[in-house]
Amino acid sequence: MTDNRRPASTPDEFGRRLLISTDVRGYGRSDDVRQHEIQDVLPAVLAVAADRAGLDRARWLSQPAGDGELSVLPDDVSEARVVDDFVRELHAELRRRNRHLLPAARMRLRLAVHHGVVRKAGMGFSGKGVVEVSRLADSAEAHVALDRSDAELVLVVSQRVFEDTIGQPHTTYDPGLFREVEVHNKESRLRAWLLLPGHDIRSVNLDPGHPGAADASGTGDRALDEAPSAQHNIVRSNTGTVVQARDVHGGITLGSQPPSSDR
Numbered sequence: 143m144t145d146n147r148r149p150a151s152t153p154d155e156f157g158r159r160l161l162i163s164t165d166v167r168g169y170g171r172s173d174d175v176r177q178h179e180i181q182d183v184l185p186a187v188l189a190v191a192a193d194r195a196g197l198d199r200a201r202w203l204s205q206p207a208g209d210g211e212l213s214v215l216p217d218d219v220s221e222a223r224v225v226d227d228f229v230r231e232l233h234a235e236l237r238r239r240n241r242h243l244l245p246a247a248r249m250r251l252r253l254a255v256h257h258g259v260v261r262k263a264g265m266g267f268s269g270k271g272v273v274e275v276s277r278l279a280d281s282a283e284a285h286v287a288l289d290r291s292d293a294e295l296v297l298v299v300s301q302r303v304f305e306d307t308i309g310q311p312h313t314t315y316d317p318g319l320f321r322e323v324e325v326h327n328k329e330s331r332l333r334a335w336l337l338l339p340g341h342d343i344r345s346v347n348l349d350p351g352h353p354g355a356a357d358a359s360g361t362g363d364r365a366l367d368e369a370p371s372a373q374h375n376i377v378r379s380n381t382g383t384v385v386q387a388r389d390v391h392g393g394i395t396l397g398s399q400p401p402s403s404d405r
Contacts (some may be wrong), residue, residue: 159260160221161271164188164208167250167288183239183249184211190235195227201384205266214260214267221303225255226313231298233339236294250288251369254279254334256300274300280335281325282350290346293338301333308335323348 166180188211201383203214215224232253240248256278258271278284278298287296299308299320307377309317323345336343 145397148366156259156261156269157217158271159217159256160215161256161258161260161275162213162215162224163254163256164213164276165252165279165283167252168194180209180249187232187235187239187249191228191232194231194235195223197223197228203262203267210279211271212267221257221307222312225297225303225307226315229253229255229295229339233295237340240294248294250293251295252279252284252288252298253295254284254298254300255303257302257306257313258300274332277330278325278332281334283323283325283334283336283348286348287336287338287343287346290348291338291341291343292395293341296343297337297339299327299335299337301335304335315387319343321348342355 162288164184171274179235185206189199192202197219201216205212205214236249240250254275256271256275258269258274260267260269260271262268278300281298284296284298287293304317304320306311308315308320311317315337319342320337322333322335325332325334336348338346
């Protein structure tokens with residue numbers, strides 16, 4: 143008798159998998175030396191976080207990019223462990239490495255998690271799920287969440303992951319700490335939920351078109367790094383001093399001058 147049952151789905155076939163997209167903030171504006179450092183450090187940071195969360199990163203199928211990585215996880219990996227333990231360990235490792243670094247040298251990440259369709263392809267992976275998780279990580283809201291805070295990490299989870307894993311709840315997260323957004327990217331609109339570990343994302347203005355939004359630190363100063371492509375910005379502090387902010391390798395440098403006499 144012939145067994146017509148299909149084998150368990152693999153990435154070579156159509157299937158749903160847990161997908162992670164990671165992007166490093168400021169990579170494109172970094173010089174050659176800094177980009178080389180990022181490509182060395184990012185895999186190490188991800189490996190440490192996975193190991194401490196009890197995950198076998200050697201089993202992940204990854205498609206690297208200069209500024210990040212797309213990872214397809216085995217179908218037996220716990221979604222709750224990835225969203226909860228792995229993200230917490232990743233945040234902890236970023237904080238440990240950034241602790242004594244100047245702002246320009248800090249590594250800050252956008253991390254998106256989605257459960258969607260994927261298939262192995264000639265240049266890596268294809269499928270709607272791959273497109274969606276990549277767009278979540280590269281969303282304007284994720285960019286702005288980092289640009290208007292000093293957080294090391296912004297987590298973006300798809301509507302499905304939030305409802306099935308966080309909202310039920312199957313993690314130790316308080317669902318109320320997440321913020322719902324609608325991601326507009328090219329031809330798609332996706333519902334997603336954002337978290338800034340160690341920060342209150344509800345206090346961050348996520349409107350990409352809102353200039354000079356207050357930052358998440360509560361200081362009342364204007365945002366100094368408004369958009370992913372921002373090179374410089376002139377703003378006024380509460381003291382009336384003109385402050386110039388210029389992005390350097392993903393960080394900011396500040397200079398000041400006395401208020402003009404014609405004010």
